[in-house]
Amino acid sequence: MSDVRQHAEDIHEQFSDHLDVDVEDVEGRLTTLVDEYKVPIDEARRSVTNHYLDEAGLERDDLAGSASQEASVEDVDEPEQWIDLTAKVIELWEPRSDSIAQVGLLGDPTGTIKFTKWAKSDLPALEEGGVYRLRNVVTDEYQGRYSVKLNSTTVIEELDEDLEVGNDTSEVEGALVDMQSGSGLIKRCPHEDCTRVLQNGRCSEHGEVEGEFDLRIKGVVDDGIDAHEVIFDKEATEALTGISLEEAKEMAMDALDTTVVADEIAEKILGTYYRIEGPTFGRYVLADDVEELDGPVDAEELLIKARSM
Amino acid sequence: MSQAQLTREVARRVFASEFNDSTYTFKESDDERAPNYALLPTGDRANRVFVVGTLTETEDVGDESEYWRGRVVDPTGTFFVYAGQYQPEAASVLRETEPPAYVAVVGKPRTYEPEEGTINVSVRPETIAVVDDATRDRWVVETAERTLERIEAFEEWEAEQADPEGASTASSNEYALMARERYDSPVENYRRDVIQALESLEETEATP
Numbered sequence: 001m002s003d004v005r006q007h008a009e010d011i012h013e014q015f016s017d018h019l020d021v022d023v024e025d026v027e028g029r030l031t032t033l034v035d036e037y038k039v040p041i042d043e044a045r046r047s048v049t050n051h052y053l054d055e056a057g058l059e060r061d062d063l064a065g066s067a068s069q070e071a072s073v074e075d076v077d078e079p080e081q082w083i084d085l086t087a088k089v090i091e092l093w094e095p096r097s098d099s100i101a102q103v104g105l106l107g108d109p110t111g112t113i114k115f116t117k118w119a120k121s122d123l124p125a126l127e128e129g130g131v132y133r134l135r136n137v138v139t140d141e142y143q144g145r146y147s148v149k150l151n152s153t154t155v156i157e158e159l160d161e162d163l164e165v166g167n168d169t170s171e172v173e174g175a176l177v178d179m180q181s182g183s184g185l186i187k188r189c190p191h192e193d194c195t196r197v198l199q200n201g202r203c204s205e206h207g208e209v210e211g212e213f214d215l216r217i218k219g220v221v222d223d224g225i226d227a228h229e230v231i232f233d234k235e236a237t238e239a240l241t242g243i244s245l246e247e248a249k250e251m252a253m254d255a256l257d258t259t260v261v262a263d264e265i266a267e268k269i270l271g272t273y274y275r276i277e278g279p280t281f282g283r284y285v286l287a288d289d290v291e292e293l294d295g296p297v298d299a300e301e302l303l304i305k306a307r308s309m
Numbered sequence: 310m311s312q313a314q315l316t317r318e319v320a321r322r323v324f325a326s327e328f329n330d331s332t333y334t335f336k337e338s339d340d341e342r343a344p345n346y347a348l349l350p351t352g353d354r355a356n357r358v359f360v361v362g363t364l365t366e367t368e369d370v371g372d373e374s375e376y377w378r379g380r381v382v383d384p385t386g387t388f389f390v391y392a393g394q395y396q397p398e399a400a401s402v403l404r405e406t407e408p409p410a411y412v413a414v415v416g417k418p419r420t421y422e423p424e425e426g427t428i429n430v431s432v433r434p435e436t437i438a439v440v441d442d443a444t445r446d447r448w449v450v451e452t453a454e455r456t457l458e459r460i461e462a463f464e465e466w467e468a469e470q471a472d473p474e475g476a477s478t479a480s481s482n483e484y485a486l487m488a489r490e491r492y493d494s495p496v497e498n499y500r501r502d503v504i505q506a507l508e509s510l511e512e513t514e515a516t517p
Contacts, residue, residue, distance in 0.1 A: 270438035271413025
């Protein structure tokens with residue numbers, strides 16, 4: 001069976017409940033786009049699907065798709081896949097728009113993922129801490145990060161059990177090539193629940209405040225293929241540099257300047273190779289586990305490869 | 310914030326012999342602030358490099374203000390590192406470090422033409438740090454690995470180009486194509502440099 005035919009049958013299947021259309025009609029539309037207009041098959045499929053959505057007066061979310069598959073959070077690596085998830089609601093967030101009924105974070109033993117539930121889908125409310133089996137949710141991607149959307153075809157079943165939630169950790173290995181501004185001895189806003197870093201003694205929310213000292217490093221770990229931004233909190237910074245917060249304060253006091261701390265840290269860590277493990281937070285990796293790579297390296301294997309090329 | 314600020318340019322690993330042959334530079338857009346790239350002869354672009362080697366010599370070559378030149382040597386050749394008043398931290402490391410010492414340099418490739426027909430490639434450092442021999446050895450192995458990966462990709466692309474059957478399905482390798490158009494030296498030379506670099510590590514291990 002040709003590729004186009006297979007896609008045509010998939011599309012036909014999706015619309016069989018909604019429209020009286022035959023496979024040949026679908027295939028004809030796809031063929032026109034692919035053969036005459038040289039549109040890639042994925043794009044053609046998208047375009048033809050949209051055509052039938054219009055015709056049927058449906059939204060993309062209304063399509064049940066071909067049978068959804070049982071999946072784990074870590075399996076989600078492609079948008080627009082229909083899956084079934086068993087997950088725990090870790091957090092509910094404040095929806096930013098009226099079109100969203102609920103938004104938050106789901107977790108299963110393999111990791112965590114954001115979910116969105118549309119207001120118009122009219123689904124029962126999920127509760128924080130609850131474990132649910134969610135059938136027919138669709139995956140989405142925005143700037144490399146995945147989420148799942150609950151839609152009007154989603155079936156929610158509350159389960160009477162607990163679920164252990166795994167961490168979304170990543171491991172990066174490479175040379176520490178840069179330390180960004182805002183590293184070293186910093187001051188944070190003392191207001192409750194506000195931990196913003198002060199700029200010239202000012203908090204962007206609370207204005208001029210008496211800040212509280214903290215230590216951190218915003219670094220870049222680079223392996224020659226990708227550059228990763230890594231944050232070391234006070235504990236990680238102390239462990240990495242051997243400089244405690246108290247010592248850092250003394251150094252700054254002696255020099256009448258807080259930047260001496262960042263300079264001292266930079267001298268210790270720049271150019272050094274590390275393996276860092278920790279949860280990801282936006283584009284940052286939070287350094288939970290840090291290992292300096294200072295052991296001997298093996299050139300033998302690479303030498304064999306180089307000689308045989 | 311523009312997209313360019315959001316994605317940080319990666320620091321390429323490249324040996325001195327290949328770096329000093331990277332005489333062709335280009336931009337990928339007309340934007341004044343678009344990043345500058347040096348074209349690596351093994352078929353990649355480098356806006357930033359990370360090198361570790363032995364600082365063997367430093368000299369203030371400036372006229373009115375300080376302008377420090379450092380020679381950083383790896384198993385294949387010498388990187389020239391220039392730091393002046395706009396790279397104060399790097400300049401002070403060059404001023405204060407007593408050669409010989411192992412240093413790690415993060416910086417941007419820069420080209421200049423001392424005379425008609427000769428193009429020199431140097432590093433304008435962002436940071437220079439004194440490191441130990443373990444870091445240096447790790448860099449040599451890592452740089453060998455990255456260089457071999459580039460050579461492999463280049464040769465795969467070349468093989469596909471040469472095969473008329475495969476011509477229509479051939480993968481594109483923009484920078485390999487550019488390198489073949491711009492440079493004369495075959496990538497085989499850089500494979501030999503990799504072998505030489507790795508062998509130099511084996512020798513040091515053999516000496517007690």
